Amino acid sequence: MLSKLLKYDLRTNLKIFLFIWPAILVFGLLERVALMAELPVKISAIFVNLTTVLFVLAVIAACVFALVISVIRFYSGLLRDEGYLMFTLPVRPWQLVLSKLLTAFLTLIVTGLVSFVSVGILFGGIRGLLPSIRTSLEQSFGGIINGWGIALLVLLVMVQVAVSVLQIYLSCSIGHLFRRKRILFAVLFYYAINVVLETVAVTSIIVLSNFEPFCRFLVQLYAGMSAPGMFNLFIGVMLALLAVLGIVYFFVTERILRRHLNLE
DSSP, X not given: OHHHHXXXXXXHHHHHHHHHXXXXXXXXXXHHHHHHOOOOHXXXXXXXXXXXXXXXXXXXXXXXXHHHHHHHHHHHHHSSTHHHHHTTSSSOHHHHHHHHHHHHHHHHHHHHHHHHHHHHHHTTOHHHHHHHHHHHHHHHTTTOOOHHHHHHHHHHHHHHHHHXXXXXXXXXXXXXXXXXXXXXXXXXXXXXXXXXXXXXXXXXXXXXXXXXXXXXXXXXXXXXXXXXXXXXXXXXXXXXXXXXXXXXXXHHHHHHHHHSOOOO
């Protein structure tokens, strides 16, 4: 049944983004044409500036729109009138949440990939863009990043996207527990979660930095490691923490929908 839910959600999103994704590529192509066109200096400057603005706005608008659509699909599909239908289906709440999450994740990732391809078109192809990105990363991180580090960074971004979507879902679910001003409470709880996470992170860093056995452990751990190895370990720890956070968000959201859902 999860596959059917996912198919339905993906089909709904594709009806919208099948027009948006090609538009991003077209703007990238127009920008490329503007840079290569042999026109008078003034006309060329106007054409390049105009296409650049349109290209940047198209990419930003597509990414923001993908996130907004993902939130709307969750809120209207599970917490509004459509929820009456969805929760009468022979599926469990976790399947409903997972379907919305996977659809949002795939939509955001594909939007990001299409934007990346459009940038590649702008710079003359993906093959020429990838080595330059790798070189820029290696130079920016002072030689402490290698191929594995780049792969972990990409994975970190993907996990962060999923966790961010789950945090919005959780905030919407908590806000829906109130009878009035549910959207306002959802926004407030979203920022409250961020404040709590930042407070816990800062407090943990302060406590651990003053905990001598932990400091000695880190010194011994890093003593026999190379700079890229230390970087990869750090990114791996970040991935693990984000994964735990995402799991907590998911199951708390599922519990609220399963036991405390109020569609009135």
